[in-house]
Amino acid sequence: MSKNTPKAIRGTQDIFGPDAEAFAYVVETFERVRKLYRFRRIEMPVFEKTEVFARSLGETTDVVSKEMYSFEDRGGDSLTLRPEFTAGIARAFLTNGWQQHAPLKVGTHGPLFRYERPQKGRYRQFHQIDAEIIGAAEPQADVELLAMADQLLKELGIEGVTLHLNTLGDGESREAWRAALIDYFRGVKDQLSEDSQERLEKNPLRILDSKDRRDQPFLPDAPKIDAFLSDEARAFFEAVTSGLDAAGVKWVRAENLVRGLDYYRHTAFEFIPEEGSAAADALGAQSTVLGGGRYDGLIENLGGAPTPAVGWAAGIERLAMLVGELEAENLDVAIIPMGDAALALSQSLAAELRAAHYSVEILATGKAKKRMARANEAGAAAALVIGDDEIAEGTVQFKDMQSGAQSELSREGILEPLMELTTARDMAFLDDEIASLADLADE
């Protein structure tokens, strides 16, 4: 590589091959599950006015105070590359009058940007899938959203990840709890870690999350949210948990789980790999694979009418790491033309076969030996060799790549054996799928 060659920007990635297949698999699976739950697809701009995020997430959060890609456009407006989806969706809900569709279930995916120190599973341009229910105050919405997340992870074949669930209560419960936490931690302030001393002012809830050994002794006796929950908030949380049980979604209570963004109320959750599991290993220090909660105050914050909402987002790269590397699907037909006349014929043949929904690759360059090897490499079910002799006869050499058997068939005659070969291959694949689904059902 020449030293003049430009390099990629720090924290961005170029994804190719098995990793890209895994990435696409995550998105495709999300799209499929999304439809099962009848979430509508939306597309969102990648940038917004800076205030959309500043007001939504909270000025003092790390995301807003030091991680946003903000810039002035030529008109002098301060714009920001979206660091998350929810704020922009809430803004769209208001500016487009989507109230008329409430309760609105929507899903999307795409790139997000955060100026952070890159690490495994943490990038400056990263990608998320996202699901939101806006305008639904009932716990049923939380349950449905979590059931969808749970099913998504199962469909992706991800194991060893569990739902950690907490409630932050309604606005009043949360404030009362927050005040009690500040009181409690202020009493032992000089014994806390430097980080937590700072958190005491900025975001006391986060102290509960601390991994610092100096903070640990004070955590068990810290005030619990449960003591501050209003009757409504308690009833709400009970409805969520019993709904999850009924839906067959496994969860554990995580009293210390809080979320970093200011807009969360009531339900807060994260799917986290179990300690020591392969999943935990694959993710390194980035433990949360999917997270979210209820944000009843957000839309009001942006100047709208009070509107309840719940949502979650999941990192596509992180999910892809848990999925592991995937191979591209096998090729159906490799066409190997020998000579110019044969090339022209292969192009029309390829068009016909592709119209019939067979995947086709024309291998027109290199020696026959090399091309056959490439057909094999691509996992072709069949190879069609065409040369001057075949053109004269109106035939093709049809080779079953599995058995190696080759026969000369009329051009029209290839469809039937081709269908036999590909369905045999697909049936074998389906048998495996059914077997693994049966295993899943047994659990």
Add this chain to the structure above:
RNA sequence: GCGAUCGUAGCUCAGUUGGUUAGAGCGCCGGUUUGUGGUACCGGAGGUCGGGGGUUCGAGACCCCUCGAUCGCCCCA
């Protein structure tokens, strides 16, 4: 933003206390059949040792800076 480790062919790595033309495996290209694969054998291409500066008679190996990756903290999906 803080602390630590690392950076040699496309990939995974080896390069002894600094010393002549920097190596291996896999991959790639070619040959052993001028139109045929998965094995075997033979041959070949490919690296300004992340970049810049310094120490030295001499540096891939030592020092400094820089860029990047990885690990932990922080944060978060």
